[in-house]
Amino acid sequence: MAGCGDVASNATTTRDRVAVVMTGQNRQETDVRTDPQAEPLDSAPPESGAAEGVPSPRRPWIRRWLRRLALGGAVLLVVVTSASFIYNAVTARRASPPGGLRYVQAAGIRTRYQTWGEAGSPVVLIHGAFESVDTWSRLAPLLARDHRVFALDLTGNGYSERRGPYTVGHFAQQVLGFLDAMHLGGPGERPLLVGHSSGAAVAAEAALRAPERIGHVMLLDGDALDTGAGPPPAFKYVLIDPYRTSLLRLGLSSDRLIRSLYNAQCGPGCPPLNASGLNQWRRPLQVPGAEAALWSMLAQGVPGLPADQVARLAAVPIPKAVVFGARDDVFSAQTPQETARRIGAPPPTLIPGARHLTMISNPRDVAAAVETLAAHST
Numbered sequence: 001m002a003g004c005g006d007v008a009s010n011a012t013t014t015r016d017r018v019a020v021v022m023t024g025q026n027r028q029e030t031d032v033r034t035d036p037q038a039e040p041l042d043s044a045p046p047e048s049g050a051a052e053g054v055p056s057p058r059r060p061w062i063r064r065w066l067r068r069l070a071l072g073g074a075v076l077l078v079v080v081t082s083a084s085f086i087y088n089a090v091t092a093r094r095a096s097p098p099g100g101l102r103y104v105q106a107a108g109i110r111t112r113y114q115t116w117g118e119a120g121s122p123v124v125l126i127h128g129a130f131e132s133v134d135t136w137s138r139l140a141p142l143l144a145r146d147h148r149v150f151a152l153d154l155t156g157n158g159y160s161e162r163r164g165p166y167t168v169g170h171f172a173q174q175v176l177g178f179l180d181a182m183h184l185g186g187p188g189e190r191p192l193l194v195g196h197s198s199g200a201a202v203a204a205e206a207a208l209r210a211p212e213r214i215g216h217v218m219l220l221d222g223d224a225l226d227t228g229a230g231p232p233p234a235f236k237y238v239l240i241d242p243y244r245t246s247l248l249r250l251g252l253s254s255d256r257l258i259r260s261l262y263n264a265q266c267g268p269g270c271p272p273l274n275a276s277g278l279n280q281w282r283r284p285l286q287v288p289g290a291e292a293a294l295w296s297m298l299a300q301g302v303p304g305l306p307a308d309q310v311a312r313l314a315a316v317p318i319p320k321a322v323v324f325g326a327r328d329d330v331f332s333a334q335t336p337q338e339t340a341r342r343i344g345a346p347p348p349t350l351i352p353g354a355r356h357l358t359m360i361s362n363p364r365d366v367a368a369a370v371e372t373l374a375a376h377s378t
Helices: 002-034 060-090 168-181 199-209 243-252 255-266 275-285 290-300 307-315 335-343 363-374
Strands: 102-106 109-116 121-126 147-152 192-196 216-220 320-325 349-351
Touching: 060 243, 102 168, 109 168, 121 168, 121 199, 121 363, 147 168, 168 199, 192 199, 192 363, 199 216, 199 307, 216 335, 216 363, 243 275, 243 290, 255 275, 275 290, 307 335, 320 335, 320 363, 349 363
Parallel strands: 121 147, 121 192, 192 216, 216 320, 320 349
Antiparallel strands: 102 109, 109 147
16 A cells, blocks of 8 residues: 555655646747747758848839739730721721812822923922922912912822832922923023921922022922921831821821911811811821831931931022011021021011911912012023
């Protein structure tokens, strides 16, 4: 019995010791949790490659949002591109030139032209960029009272055949070919050239190439210079098909946009655009080949000549004149005087209140300036 008591006593003692050990361990774990400076009991060694001071990886939510944005952009691009292709296909039908137009071969280019008047000295009207024969519809009848008036669509514009390159030299060659076709340029038939806006450079180049065939030169709302005007060089890389075609056709379909551009260039002195007037500006850009020619011309910028080449006109012994709208914001206020000095012309004629389309807003003033120039003989 005594042995049994000893065994019981030993068991009790063992349980007490285990309890003490466990209590101590629990107390130690509690101390670790409550002491911020204590190291964990079973802390794992740092992973290989981890270094103190290395920033933690980018947060997972940033990567998720970047992936979502990329996916959304890709979906949007597919949708916009598909819509653009569909819209271009639906609007692919091109307009036909109006009936009753007159054409002639000029330097190998099928050239649309119009004439007014049956007597008097010849006047040849050369339009600017994105204009046409119809741009002269208010001025030409006034000049026709005393002159035979001719106007042509430069290639790439209006309803003439589209054939590049769309450069000043190529345009001037077409103009000289037009003089041949109209039997102009000989004795007693030397025309007065009126070049509007970028057409001023074409008139100047024609006079430089064949001064013996030209009677007078007027630069109207243009300085004939190659100023680099036009879209930036990156334009042709950023605005590409099918998007540029969609944007062009959407713009041409907007009466409000066409009227806004017209009013900005023409000013309050111009007649408002009715349906026929809108069609005059819109339709030439809707005929076959017009879009491709437009992109080519925009890539080259507004045509012009180097200043030293324009200055050569001063040595050409023919009467010259410079006419500008006094409020033409396409050019600086000094441009008219500088242009007149450069080409050896008298002081410029400034039309009060007029902007960039003086032959539309102030046809009588322009006609008077033409008459004044025509009165000067070589």
